[in-house]
Amino acid sequence: MRLYLSLAKFLLITLLLGSSGCATYSASQAVHDPWEGYNRAMFKFNDKLDRYAMKPIAKGYKFVTPDIVEKGISNFFSNIDDVTVTVNDILQGKFLQAAQDSTRFLLNTTLGLGGFFDIATPLGLEKHREDFGQTLGKWGVAEGPYIVWPFLGPATVRSSGGRVTDWFADPLTYVSPDWAKYSLVGGEFVDIRAQLLEASNLLDTVFDPYTFMRDAYVLNRRKLAYDDRFPADAGEDATDELDLLDGDRPAQDELDQLDLPGAQPDALDELDELDEFDRLELDTQPAAPPPDELDMLDMLEELEQSEGATATQ
Template identity: 50%
Template sequence: MLFKRLRQGVLFSAMTLAAAAPVSAVASENDPWEGYNRAMFSFNETVDKYALKPVAQGYRFVMPDMAEKGVSNFFGNLGDIRSAVNSALQGKGDDALTSVARIVFNSTFGLAGLIDVATPMGLEKHPEGFGQTLAVWGMDSGPYVVLPFLGPSTVRDGIGLVPDWYLTPVTYVDDVPTRNTLYGLALIDARAQLLQAEQIVSGDKYIFVRDAYLQRREYLIHDGNIPVQYDDNDF
């Protein structure tokens, strides 16, 4: 479960899109638990400040760029398994087949996923999760919620973590030290990728992250074709 969230950058992913995401008035309406959420957000920020961020900075400092890219590609390849299954569940046959093809090519010619050979071949990533599948099936997002350690989410996305956890190959690694090492490496890699992105944060960081996260989820659910909502006064 943690692996999946980290690969999506859920812990701090909103930062990467905030530069292009205007503040949404609707977002505040989806946040009835703001008191709790702000407290949990502060807790997560403290954990990041004293644990995750320093480790990620050290990781980026000592890791050669090529090696760091290889680690990211490896976990991205594993994430394509989740995307393939959820694309199929959403009725997106072409996207599901593309994800399967990515897995095959990257796992073989890409040396177990360390090299992304699929993207240059025109096989683009189609990130999907069960939270998105539930949205396609008609389930409302529910309130915005900040999860301990995992960061921004919604009730629907939180429920989606459970089946996605079973679609994470690392979950089935029998050797506990190896499994925990992979989880830890995924965490560090995901955090390291966001070191530069967090510089774009401005104003109230809680609102900044919340609004960008919710807009990002809408973007993914609608595959970039977000429906325009008109106010009654527009007519």
């Protein structure tokens, strides 16, 4: 089931974000983590399990599986996930996207021989990411505290409830007999974990892996649940920051209205020339977020599409 893979998919995001050299986000203060003691202990448990069990298994799988077969297996599981995605499209009122995702599933299941070949992506039907945790966010359900589950990894209270619902929407739930079902679940996990082998060593370079993964996870979930926008209760500053990180630069009229008494005119002119505000220098508090966050969000945008790109990787 896809819910078992949240830790693996998230690990890819956080590890590759780590290559930008930053271990925390300025938005971390908005993360509600009242159970940090428990969460840190469970994080260590999951990390040990991965290092001494999951990673060796994934290495063996990668070694014995030809690339073309591995790609087909990834396509197969991604195709099954499109069923859950389509259900959540409908629940969120994204009916056009639901039509696209259902068409994608039908094409890949039939012409793609059960999903082993991705026929839909070259035709313009891109992979989407939707789950019931995102649906609950669209419905206005509060995010809730951050929590780390054994085996399943990072979550919030809201996304935890979403995982349970997604279980029932996942076709693999209804595979019979049980040995076949659990074999598919295990195979899906190993397949995705194998894709992380080259990236997983990056986590060792992070000063505080727990804080890094927590903040990256929550930021990514907010972007997904609110269609790349922070929820209102995250504060206007956080919303403005995410807009900047996404590359939405303010209009010049808005810049002219900023109350920056100590800012140099040359620095404001430079805003129109620099894509990422990397060299913006103001005498007062800068309006743009630190450059490291810009680099991290650029990489996050690419990683959000990676789940649907397994067929073309």
